[in-house]
Amino acid sequence: MTLSQDLTKARQQADQLDATDGLSGFRSQFHIPRHADEAVVYFCGNSLGLQPKKTEEAMQLEMQKWQQDAVNGHFSGDFPWMTYHEFLQETGADLVGAKPSEVVYMNSLTANLHFLMASFYRPQGQKRKILIEDHAFPSDHYAAASQVAWHGYHAETDLLLLKPREGEVTLQTEDILKTIERNADELALILLPGVQYYTGQVLDMEAITKKAQQYAIPVGFDLAHAAGNIDMALHDWGVDFAAWCSYKYLNSGPGAVAGAFVHEKHHDKDLPRLQGWWGHEKTSRFDMDNQFKPAPGADAWQLSNPPILSLAAVRASLEVFKEAGGMKTLTAKSKQLTSFLRQMLEDCCGDKVQILTPEDAQGCQLSLVIKSDKPGKAVYQALTDAGIVVDWREPDVIRVAPTPLYNSFLDAYRFVETLVAEL
Numbered sequence: 001m002t003l004s005q006d007l008t009k010a011r012q013q014a015d016q017l018d019a020t021d022g023l024s025g026f027r028s029q030f031h032i033p034r035h036a037d038e039a040v041v042y043f044c045g046n047s048l049g050l051q052p053k054k055t056e057e058a059m060q061l062e063m064q065k066w067q068q069d070a071v072n073g074h075f076s077g078d079f080p081w082m083t084y085h086e087f088l089q090e091t092g093a094d095l096v097g098a099k100p101s102e103v104v105y106m107n108s109l110t111a112n113l114h115f116l117m118a119s120f121y122r123p124q125g126q127k128r129k130i131l132i133e134d135h136a137f138p139s140d141h142y143a144a145a146s147q148v149a150w151h152g153y154h155a156e157t158d159l160l161l162l163k164p165r166e167g168e169v170t171l172q173t174e175d176i177l178k179t180i181e182r183n184a185d186e187l188a189l190i191l192l193p194g195v196q197y198y199t200g201q202v203l204d205m206e207a208i209t210k211k212a213q214q215y216a217i218p219v220g221f222d223l224a225h226a227a228g229n230i231d232m233a234l235h236d237w238g239v240d241f242a243a244w245c246s247y248k249y250l251n252s253g254p255g256a257v258a259g260a261f262v263h264e265k266h267h268d269k270d271l272p273r274l275q276g277w278w279g280h281e282k283t284s285r286f287d288m289d290n291q292f293k294p295a296p297g298a299d300a301w302q303l304s305n306p307p308i309l310s311l312a313a314v315r316a317s318l319e320v321f322k323e324a325g326g327m328k329t330l331t332a333k334s335k336q337l338t339s340f341l342r343q344m345l346e347d348c349c350g351d352k353v354q355i356l357t358p359e360d361a362q363g364c365q366l367s368l369v370i371k372s373d374k375p376g377k378a379v380y381q382a383l384t385d386a387g388i389v390v391d392w393r394e395p396d397v398i399r400v401a402p403t404p405l406y407n408s409f410l411d412a413y414r415f416v417e418t419l420v421a422e423l
């Protein structure tokens with residue numbers, strides 16, 4: 001087939017797939033930016049998700065309550081501020097395959113990584129290393145390195161960096177498991193991503209957790225690119241802890257309050273914890289007797305009373321995920337959408353575009369390296385100028401993330417049609 005025949009066929013398929021997409025109605029629940037009088041193709045939900053239309057109303061509700069009820073707002077209305085985080089617990093837990101008591105929305109992602117490491121990174125003697133990836137997201141690297149230093153050790157020797165094989169860009173599960181086995185005597189913690197931010201590779205969290213457990217090494221996952229993207233079962237897998245931000249696939253707004261997971265098996269243990277009053281059991285929190293009594297579950301890790309306006313945005317957005325039928329339903333479409341995109345890229349771009357993301361370990365994001373004569377960054381710029389919102393990550397990747405809630409198959413088609421013209 002010629003390129004134009006491939007494109008014509010793809011366009012027809014896109015129209016058919018959109019016509020039978022049970023989730024297509026959700027697109028109208030979001031504010032989609034415009035470019036030259038048309039909605040942009042927004043494939044940047046991996047960086048900042050779009051704003052659900054409900055969000056403004058949810059935030060207005062709390063603004064009004066503050067105006068009208070002031071301090072009494074802690075107890076008034078449908079969502080009293082005193083227990084506001086509890087309104088996010090069930091939907092928040094469903095999203096990551098957890099029990100409600102295992103999930104709490106608080107702080108921000110890197111802060112949560114630190115607070116959780118305060119509990120789960122307990123180096124002793126030879127067993128003091130943290131296993132992370134080579135070229136982890138900078139914040140994760142800094143967090144792990146500074147935890148090591150905080151305990152009086154040295155990042156140069158006590159961070160164990162997982163590298164892909166020579167000539168490869170993604171990690172092989174077999175290599176991760178072997179690294180854990182070989183270094184078990186020295187590992188005090190494993191901290192890995194659920195979905196790698198640069199390549200889009202989904203790691204086998206279940207296998208990694210099982211292996212870690214054989215050697216009683218605590219394992220935590222950074223789910224920044226996994227939450228709201230892939231289906232997970234943190235509780236059943238036995239993951240010790242996890243943290244994620246909610247401004248990426250969770251569409252909760254810039255700098256939104258983040259999520260944290262602590263497995264039930266740790267709830268009644270006397271784990272060391274950095275404490276604050278909001279982690280205190282709620283009925284006696286105001287006794288002011290300075291005898292810390294932890295709240296049940298992950299709630300005990302809270303420090304401060306949370307920013308309600310920001311939590312309102314998270315609450316509104318999680319409701320959209322719930323209405324859509326949760327991650328099982330969303331990932332069914334996501335798989336179709338991303339596979340359709342991959343197929344079009346293979347058919348229409350040939351070797352001018354290399355896809356780094358492994359097909360058997362992909363979420364919604366595909367990471368593309370441009371191999372045509374035009375530099376990747378120039379192609380990225382041309383896409384931007386044409387109203388296609390994707391992102392550029394140094395040194396050479398264009399990340400493209402169609403999301404099942406607000407992206408259509410036509411979006412995927414429009415992206416490829418524009419890309420082909422710019423290669």
Ligand SMILES: *Cc1c(COP(=O)(O)O)cnc(C)c1O
Binds near residue numbers: 108222225
């Ligand atoms: C987005 C992202 C972060 C951002 O951290 P914040 O504390 O929310 O600023 C951290 N780690 C990973 C892996 C990310 O993808």
